[in-house]
Amino acid sequence: MSTYSIKDLEQLSGIKAHTLRIWEQRYNLLSPKRTDTNIRYYDDADLKLILNVALLNDNGFKISKIASMEHQELRDEVMKLTERSLTHDDQIHALTISMIEMDEERFDKILSSNILKLGFEQTMLNIIYPFMSKIGVLWQTGAINPAQEHFISNLVRQKLIVAIDGQVTNGGGKKFLLYLPAGELHEISLLFACYLIKSKGHKVIYLGQNTPNEDLNSVYAMHQPDYLMTVVTTSPSAEQIQEYLDNLSERFSEAKILVSGYQVIGQDLRLPSNVEQLNYIRDIKERLEEIERVPQEK
DSSP, rough: OOOHHHHHHHHHHOOOHHHHHHHHHHHHHOOOEEEETOOOEHHHHHHHHHHHHHHHHHOOOOOOHHHOHHHHHHHHHHHHHHHHHHHHHHHHHHHHHOOOOOOOOHHHHHHHHHHHOOOOHIIIIIIHHHHHHHHHHHHHHOOOOOOOOHHHHHHHHHHHHHHTTTTTOOSSSOOOEEEETOOOOOOOHHHHHHHHHOOOTOOOEEEEEEEEEHHHHHHHHHHHHHHEEOOSSSSSOOOTTHHHHHHHHHHHHSSSEEETTTTTOOOOOOOOTTEEOOHHHHHHHHHHSSSOOOOOOO
16 A cells, blocks of 8 residues: 655645645545654545545535545546546546556546547547656656556557557558667657557557667668667666767667657757757657658558
């Protein structure tokens, strides 16, 4: 069981700590526990409650009404609201609740309904990426545990793989080699890039996570791609990234190299002439728009 401070509840729900304390006193909404040293903390049940309360409150329910609801009534209202609401923030909120509960069925239902309403690409750009960004920060600060982060990442990864399999190209277009450096395991952005590239009719050679240098060299020599793309989240480190990019530029001087990720964005890097930095996931889409779209087979 995870434990949370009132600041964690504020970050996850968007409700100010001051407001939470008022609700706690006025409506007996929360019952914080205390450590042996008398420090207040909250558990998973408290967090799930506050996430549900925040969603209803944001949609016009008065806090006095919410506080009088039984647990099942509260949950039912949230489910109904999630199913009919089209706002991105509400959907991200609902996904956060699914993550905390580790409820795969609910997560899948929310994701599938949004894909039907918005399409896969817009769901990724407007809901999944902001959501993943949010939980990435929460994971780094310890507000959620690694199991919850892995649970969500694997579900999103499954959706991406299915979507990629549904993209059929006719063999034309540019050739992209996608990989993650040795030691790098954060694959969501690279998978989405794969989806976008294939959706534009280009060919993708996908090597995925933790690619050894020798494997990258041999595949490049075999296929001679027009573009290499990688996302650097943790490896190589910020201290090593400049040397890594310089080396990459020299080894694959004939290719255009597209790089993104936490260790690249916002760093004071000297990019070689054949290396281009992509700051956001939308940059990938915009970059692809600059490359002539390949007609798809009917």
